[in-house]
Amino acid sequence: MTDTSIRDRILDAAEIRARRGGYGGFSFREIADDVGVKSSSVHYHFPTKADLGECLVKRYTERAADYLGVAAKLTPDQAIQRVTQMFRDALIKDDKMCLCGLFGAESDALPPEIRAATADFFRLVIVYLTQAFGPDWPGEPPAAILAKLEGALILARTLGDPSLFEVSVRR
Amino acid sequence: MTDTSIRDRILDAAEIRARRGGYGGFSFREIADDVGVKSSSVHYHFPTKADLGECLVKRYTERAADYLGVAAKLTPDQAIQRVTQMFRDALIKDDKMCLCGLFGAESDALPPEIRAATADFFRLVIVYLTQAFGPDWPGEPPAAILAKLEGALILARTLGDPSLFEVSVRR
DNA sequence: GTCTATAATTTGATAGAC
DNA sequence: GTCTATCAAATTATAGAC
Numbered sequence: 001m002t003d004t005s006i007r008d009r010i011l012d013a014a015e016i017r018a019r020r021g022g023y024g025g026f027s028f029r030e031i032a033d034d035v036g037v038k039s040s041s042v043h044y045h046f047p048t049k050a051d052l053g054e055c056l057v058k059r060y061t062e063r064a065a066d067y068l069g070v071a072a073k074l075t076p077d078q079a080i081q082r083v084t085q086m087f088r089d090a091l092i093k094d095d096k097m098c099l100c101g102l103f104g105a106e107s108d109a110l111p112p113e114i115r116a117a118t119a120d121f122f123r124l125v126i127v128y129l130t131q132a133f134g135p136d137w138p139g140e141p142p143a144a145i146l147a148k149l150e151g152a153l154i155l156a157r158t159l160g161d162p163s164l165f166e167v168s169v170r171r
Numbered sequence: 172m173t174d175t176s177i178r179d180r181i182l183d184a185a186e187i188r189a190r191r192g193g194y195g196g197f198s199f200r201e202i203a204d205d206v207g208v209k210s211s212s213v214h215y216h217f218p219t220k221a222d223l224g225e226c227l228v229k230r231y232t233e234r235a236a237d238y239l240g241v242a243a244k245l246t247p248d249q250a251i252q253r254v255t256q257m258f259r260d261a262l263i264k265d266d267k268m269c270l271c272g273l274f275g276a277e278s279d280a281l282p283p284e285i286r287a288a289t290a291d292f293f294r295l296v297i298v299y300l301t302q303a304f305g306p307d308w309p310g311e312p313p314a315a316i317l318a319k320l321e322g323a324l325i326l327a328r329t330l331g332d333p334s335l336f337e338v339s340v341r342r
Numbered sequence: 343g344t345c346t347a348t349a350a351t352t353t354g355a356t357a358g359a360c
Numbered sequence: 361g362t363c364t365a366t367c368a369a370a371t372t373a374t375a376g377a378c
Contacts, residue, residue, distance in 0.1 A: 151319055154275040215344075
């Protein structure tokens with residue numbers, strides 16, 4: 001009942017490594033070892049590394065969309081809190097970067113499909129906040145809020161101080 | 172008079188590549204080709220890749236310190252403008268990431284010396300703003316400003332829209 | 343200081359048996 | 361679908377001649 005397909009377990013293992021070391025931070029052999037199969041089996045499910053990376057980002061974005069839900073139901077403050085909590089979970093629960101924050105930082109060196117999928121994640125969050133804010137929102141622009149969250153994750157993790165996230169995000 | 176030492180040219184070439192692809196985004200051979208020497212000559216100046224990466228970050232941080240100057244001479248607004256312009260130059264003039272924003276994002280997978288040097292860059296900027304603000308600063312905390320700048324760089328570059336930087340950074 | 347040469351390992355990827 | 365076996369290329373790094 002709780003068994004996960006090999007394909008999903010490959011994505012799980014790849015995501016853990018990618019969210020620590022980026023696109024160069026995982027290899028077919030490492031993932032295969034994590035899952036307990038051979039690297040050729042990983043290639044069966046994802047022919048190239050770009051395929052794997054693209055699926056990784058798209059699944060990550062779908063999960064974010066599910067987590068955030070429908071923005072129209074929320075007040076601006078509720079929407080901000082929801083997005084903030086998503087990044088707080090990455091910091092505290094997962095102890096990992098936002099996959100797209102990391103891929104976005106190295107986007108110049110990524111295969112174009114992965115770069116495009118990463119951009120879609122950012123658009124999703126920005127559209128979500130924009131819809132919740134409505135046309136007359138007087139506060140911080142959606143992009144500014146997202147930027148602060150991605151940057152706060154980087155600072156808090158590099159300096160090893162989760163309170164830096166809260167200080168940066170407080171309003 | 173304008174000739175640069177091989178050592179400096181190696182650092183220049185490495186920085187260009189590292190600010191696009193991160194720590195995994197440059198190799199001894201690529202840098203050697205960029206400079207016009209052999210990879211063993213790069214190893215002569217920087218025995219290991221960790222040495223090279225550490226020197227890269229320390230030089231980057233020293234240049235930032237020189238650019239920013241002494242915070243005590245500045246009003247809070249002047250200090251913010253100065254830091255903001257430094258990141259705007261990375262986006263527009265250099266068309267590259269902040270080296271430490273990128274290394275910070277992948278800091279989990281970096282050699283400890285490089286991770287520590289990256290943390291020092293963040294501390295430098297935070298201390299700079301803190302000194303300019305004084306004890307009674309009522310506005311955004313220094314870490315929040317730095318986080319927003321790093322994140323805005325990532326967003327603007329991944330979405331290919333420099334105006335996103337200005338929108339995020341406007342106050 | 344820079345070179346040639348090379349070692350040892352890892353990488354993404356493929357062919358073909360089962 | 362997963363395996364064994366293998367490939368070609370790239371990686372960090374070192375030894376030793378000049």
